[in-house]
Amino acid sequence: MTQSYRYISYRAEGALAILTLDLPEKLNGLSGPMQAEVRDVLARLQAQQQVRALIITGAGRAFSAGADLADILAQGDGQAQAEHTYRAMLEQSNPMIRELRASPVPIIAAVNGIAAGAGASLALAADIVVASESAGFLMPFIPRLGIVPDLGMTWMLPRLCGDARARGMLLLGDRIAARQAAEWGLIWACVADAELMDVARSLAARLAAMPRHATAELKASLDSATRSSLDEQLQYEADRQRELLAHSAFQEGLAAFLGKRAPVFP
Template identity: 55%
Template sequence: MNAQSPVICELAGGIATLTLNLPAKLNPIARELQVELRDALERIREDRAVRAVILTGAGKAFCVGADLSAMAPGDQGKSLGDQTAEWMQSLSNPLVETLRTLPVPVVAAVNGAAAGAGVGLALAADVTVAARSAYFYLPFLPKLGIVPDLGCTWEIPRRAGRARAMGMALLDERVGAEQAVQWGLIWACADDAQLAEEARAIAQRLARLPAHAVAEARAAFAASERHTLAEQLRYESERQRELIDRPTFREGVSAFLQKRPPTFPGR
């Protein structure tokens, strides 16, 4: 573990904790942080000892989005807009896609401000929990005249509804952790001092799931967004056709009949 790295990775008990580590700047999604985070996620993808991931921030913030002070056109003759779009498509967008396709569940522990692209990063997790003092804030349009990114325009209306997504995008207001829970934007909030403990407890529960559970859940809910009810019912029955014949189902039934917790193998 390198305490000076933009991303600190710690592995204990099958849980990898990734800490965004630029606290002096409130953990902006700087280029070097993105590179380090991508590399850490790829190592986790290959490490079969990892059963769950916690993503959090060092210091007072989770992630405040782009480092505007570092944004300037390069010397390749490209505009700042061209350069930014290329960075997003080659680095930032794949980060979100990687989080959403990891073979293990991801818990975002939002320890403070999640602003701009930091909101997208927090919502890319499978389960998002926040400190009670944390908040979610989209300054893109009211402050900068640009659209929310890193998946915010996809995630927020699906979680909280279009009306609340539009309000967040346009009204320049912070959404506190408790309000975010009420809206369905995140799973839960915890007292600030208890956030790390709560996130780890959730990660430990997720680590005990069947290895394929998170991928199946993601795929099932994604399918429901494009299917009619009849199509989704058909999808569910076809997945049961395969999954019921797996050893994990047999173990689950045995555990139920024996009144004990099931024990599932790792991935």
């Protein structure tokens, strides 16, 4: 199945789907219309059962250079730019990140080039991030623009690589190479450029073979853990296991384990 869009491309291949940010002449800058199209894909995936894993990547030499600054400049003076950006964040950008994080379909970001600013936030909001050796992550918010990181960056980055590294990355704005990002725990893996999409597809195929509801359950569990004490989280896990152990997926997994075979989930 292929869906027609203007700023992204999207195609489904059985249980896998690939969303490509497709404005290479602007390094896939995250304009409002592009974000709306990403959200449309996420909404469609929420309402169907066939696609069970999504890969997000970028066309050309960048994953995404971040916010479309030309769009901000076109709004007029500084106050008009500020109000336009504020409304866009509340109405489009922030919902997009929430929907990525909450998607029942597991999402892999295949970072093929620079992921800067909001583009880095988009990549890191995925469930699994793999990057090519030539890729990198750049946080220009404070040293180059005098603004705070956004689209969840200040929430995600310390959780991924620790407070000291997060502060250094955000204050200094140095480009972090993909290999260093992997060593710091910022991403899952750094791979050779030529292998990026093959690795992403392989990971997506593994995710697609898992019970669909389990992905949503894991995301909800991790989200719960960010706002719970240990005792509260232990109770949460027990409550969820009480329901999930009776699910047909667990029964199939148990039978497969005892039968020494791979599970085939419904």
